[in-house]
Structures are given as C-alpha cells and as structure tokens.
Amino acid sequence: MRLDELLTQKKTAIIDKWFDVVADTYPADTAGFIKRQKDPFANPVGGTTQKSLTVLMDELLGEMNHDKIDSFLDPIIRIRAVQDFTPSRAISFVFSLKKIIRNQLNKSDFNDHRILAELFEFDLKIDLIGLTAFDIYMKCREKIYQIKANEEKNRTFSAFERAGLIKELPGSGPELA
C-alpha cells in the first residue's frame, strides 16, 4: 500500500491526535475544555483548530494548494500569536505531525523503501507548512505592533485634526496612551 492511501484511511484518527497535540499546549484545565466543548462559538480556539487541521490534512494528502494552506493556517496561528506562547511553541504543532504519522505506521512499513521515500517527501510538505506558519506568525506580530502604534493616533487624534483643534491641545492625545 502507498503511504498516501494508508494515511487517507487513518485520516480521522490522525486529525484527532493532531488536535490533541494543539490542545495540550495549553494548561490541563484549558486543554480539557478545548477538547470537550464542541460548539465553535463557545470554544473558538477548538473550533478554529479543528477546521484548520482538517483542511491542512486534506492539502497534505492532496494538492498542497498554497492559497488554501495559507488561509486555513492563518486563523490558528493568528490566535497563537496573541496568546502566551514563544514563537517556537506557537508553531511547533505543525512539526508534531511527523511523530503522529510515524506512530500510525507498522514496524514493517519502515522496511519498505517506497514508503520511506514517500515519508521523506511527506515530511518536506510538513516543513513547507511549518515555514508558512512562521511567515504568518511574523505577519500577525507585525500587525499587533501596528495596532498598538496607530490606535490612539487614529482615534482621538484624527478627530481633533479634522476639526483643526490640534494646536490648541498640545500633547493631549498621546498622554493618555
């Protein structure tokens, strides 16, 4: 059997395990909640993760469409970029998939050269997603800094500016920030 077929057969189990890996990057009480609560509006982290991982797995087994990977990886990284994770911990879950997949294989599969070659290729695809994750992470962090910098200026300041009141109120905008 080819690796792709094997993984396609076990797709649901793999996604479930992958999901648990993401959930377990949170403290135990939080992880329990993320796994248990199925309503995506009560549990946006869980809902987003489930949706993202499912599509990513499909792409790994299929076309590897870059736009699709980008748009489904974005929401999950976007969440982790504001939470209490170091950059490596924010994107580590992508690489955890390698171990999950190996655990799905039988010992004998590792003697099969064809499967090993395919496994190597599959790893490269995972790496590609990992690199994309890194790009998205950086984009999100930049956005956060941009929001921080612009917010006050945009809101209060521009209203004053439009009214031509800026000169009368030196420093009143930034002082509150």
Place this chain on the structure above:
Amino acid sequence: MSGPKPNELIEKIDYNPPQKGWMDVPVKIRKGMYCYASNPKSVEYVHLPHARPWNPLEEDWKLPDNWKEIVHNAFRERLDRFRSFKVFMDICVRCGACADKCHFFIGTGDPKNMPVLRAELLRSVYRNDFTTAGKILGKVAGARELTLDVLKEWWYYFFQCTECRRCSVFCPYGIDTAEITIMAREIFNLLGLNIDWIATPVANCYRTGNHLGIQPHAFKEMIEFFVDDIEEKTGVKVEPSFNKKGADILFVTPSGDVFADPGTYTAMGYLMLFHYLKEQGLNVTWSTYASEGGNFGFFTSHEMMKRLNSKMYAEAKRLGVKWILGGECGHMWRVINQYMDTMNGPADFLEEPISPITGTKFTNAKSTKMVHLSEFTADLIYHNKLKLDKSRNDNLIVTYHDSCNPARGMGLFDEPRYVINSVCNHFHDMPRNTIREQTFCCGSGSGLNAGEDTELRLCGGLPRANAVKHVHEKFGVNMLATICAIDRAALPPLMDYWVPGVGVTGLTEMVANALIMPGEAERTTNLRGEPLPGMEE
C-alpha cells in the same frame, strides 16, 4: 562522536506546560497583558492615597510598609458593608458552570481567567483571614496567606476582567464575579495600585467633566465643527444649544462620541436627529460641563463613581431640565440603572420622562429619570415620527454587538434591533449563544482599553470577533453596529486583527444617514463622506 542524538534532543523539547495546582503556579506578568501604572499626579488629584511612580514589571512596587494591614482591614470593611460580597465569598460550590464562560479564559487559555478561579484568588485569602476552617486547615481548606506574590497575582488577574458579568448569567447561585473584581480594585486603590487608563480619565473627568480633559470651549468648538460638516454633507444647518437653562431635556453622552472616530459620526447623528425633532417640540440641550456619560469612577471605587455621577445630576438641576436623555454609552447605563438611585438619588427634582414627540411615558425610567437614546428613537420610529430612506444604507450588511452593560445591565435587547431594521435593509444577528444576555464582551471594557495591553484585548475579544467572522463569511456582513463608546473605540482594531473588512458604527449614525431632513440638498455621501449607494462615480 558522542553527544545526544537528534531525536533525544527533540524528546527534551517539552511543549506542554507543567501541570501543577493553581496555587503553585507563580504569576508571570507578561508584556501586552497589563496596563501601565497610574500617573501619580492623577491619583493625587482625586485625593487617593499612596500616589507614587511604580512599575508592574519591577520587583519592588514601592508599597506602603503596612500594606498587608491595609488590605486586611479593607477586606473586612467590605465584607461588612456589602452583603453580596460576603455571600459570594461563602457560597460558591465550585460547580464550574461559570468556568468556560469568560471571554478572557476562552481567549487567553489561562485557567486563572476562569471566573471561579479568578474569585478563588481572593477567596483563598478570605478563608485564611476570616474563616475558622481556613485558619486551622490552611491549604487543605483552600486557604492561603496574603503575600506579595499573591497581591501581584490579584492585580494581574483583576485587571484581566472587564466586569462584563457574562459568568454570572450561568451561575446557579447568581454569583457575580464582576462585583468581586470591583472589590479587588477598590482595595488596589487604597495601595495606589490603579492603572493609568482609569486613573487619568477619572482625574480629568473630575476636573473638566470628561475623560480627555477637554475644556468647555474646545468641546463646543468640536461640536460646531460637526455642525459645519453636517451642512456640507446635507445642506442643512443644525443649531444645537449648549448649557441652556430651561431646556426640557439634558443630553449626556460619552465624550468619546465627540472626540474619537468613528463615534464622531454618531455624534453628528445625534445633532441631526435633535434638529429634525425641533419643530415637533424637542427642546434639548448639551452641557459642556457634564460632558461625559462614561464613569471610570465605577472602575475605581463606589465613592469615586458617586462623585463623578453626581455631576450629571447637578447639571440637570442647575439647568432646570425635566429629564435626561442619554446617548449611546455602555457602563454609564449600568451606573444609572444599578447605582444612581441609591447613590445620588432620588432625583425627585426631575420629572418622569415623557417623550415630547409621541407622548410615550418611559415608566422604566420612572426613578432614574434617564432614558436611553435607543429607546427614545425606537419609540419615534414606532410612532412614524421619522421620515427614513432605508436604501441609503444599502451598502451596509449589518450585525449588532450587544454591549455588556446595556444588555446584561439593563436588558436592552430589542430596541436597538428594531432601530437597525428600520433604517437598513440587511441585518443578520450573530449566533444565539453570543448575543443578548449571552453577549461576549469586546474585551476592552472597565478601563482596559489602553494601547499597551493590546494582546490582552485581542485575546479577550476573540470570542466576539469569532462570531462576527461567522456572519461576515456567511452573509457578507461588513458593518458591526453597537451602542457603546468603548465599543466604538475598541472594536475597530479588534476587527482589523481578526476580521478585516468589517467596520464599526453607532446606531444613530445609521439613523442619520437614512433620515430625510426637511430642506436637505440631494444627499450624495454618508456622514463619513463615502458615496451613498448609487452615487458612486
């Protein structure tokens, strides 16, 4: 070659957090998750104690030597004074119904943001200091001593609660963690531990009447600028009145509407609505002194809230109006509905509000004498008093964010939706468990709307944004309407990060865009200067 093999190295990288009891996880104050310490000048200005520069990231918070005694006495005093606080300390059965209902827990994933655990931070010390079991059994009974680390943990997490009360909706005992946060913050203020985003607006409001410290002449100039802008866009010159003695109604709105985009467009909407109603008998005035509907005293202490709230009523008395009309504000309404009457009331020098246009008696406002603009407008529309062209808002696909305070604090659910549906053709509510009494906070309420805590605000706003994203993808929603000034300031960056392509508006801005003003020129743009549907080049 010796040394670890690659897979041994990989095994050593532990991505899972350590699993310990919550009391054993020390607090780590993370950048982006807290607000700057209060400016000592602002603390001094309102005569609060222990004003000093200090930095939450530094080891030494420069606390007064007897800080433990201050906390202990303040705790005791509040247990005696507020029966609800004592009850909330005693009756929680730790059933966990509230645990996953807080937007900060959902968004940060930090267990100490579970409402039950947030309260437990304080309750553990309560047990130690004020209960026999706690004194004897200590940690076994969930008790712990107050240490500097505990105080820092309190500070960090009670400034990660927006006092939104969502948790209380799910508690079978009605325990309101917001009230526990309120007590904790009162205690912080006795140690000079407020945050600046609260302390400085409070001082400004106390001195000049609004959060930004804008003086009366600038306040008036800003509104006069709106008048010119309205004339440019509609051809109608509106004539607002200021500090007018003998007016029937005093209008009070958050200063954010006057000074911060996109609230400014809502303020222009107020002006147009009042002008429209003038001929039908509306006699309303703005005050340049009571120029703030918001009340950050509410996030400081009961006394400070009372002090700032009293201004509004003093001004109503001075001007001799009959009742007060309140603009699109959030926590102002919680202060009015829950506290005003026992704090500064009864306002028996005012009359029970009656709409001069429709004759409707606002019996719900019988004791506070203050009517919400959404109720007032809904009543006007219901009685056919406004000529509206809904199609002018046809470019908008709207959803509505129930602001915590008007929703959970006063039960205002249907009037805003009625108004929206009357002024625009495309409205879609967000999923049921994210609106009305179950609404998710914007993540920036209760004075946390600063720039330095952006990560905290984005985390806290995730559940709200997630629901907006759903209607954005499903129905093409491109406008988020709301009746709170903090929302109008906090939601644009939230949308920018989570759901780009969704704007933020007040209700009255949409009303004004649809309103057919007598004598108006052909309207080609909305109040933001964007072309109206069908008027694009």
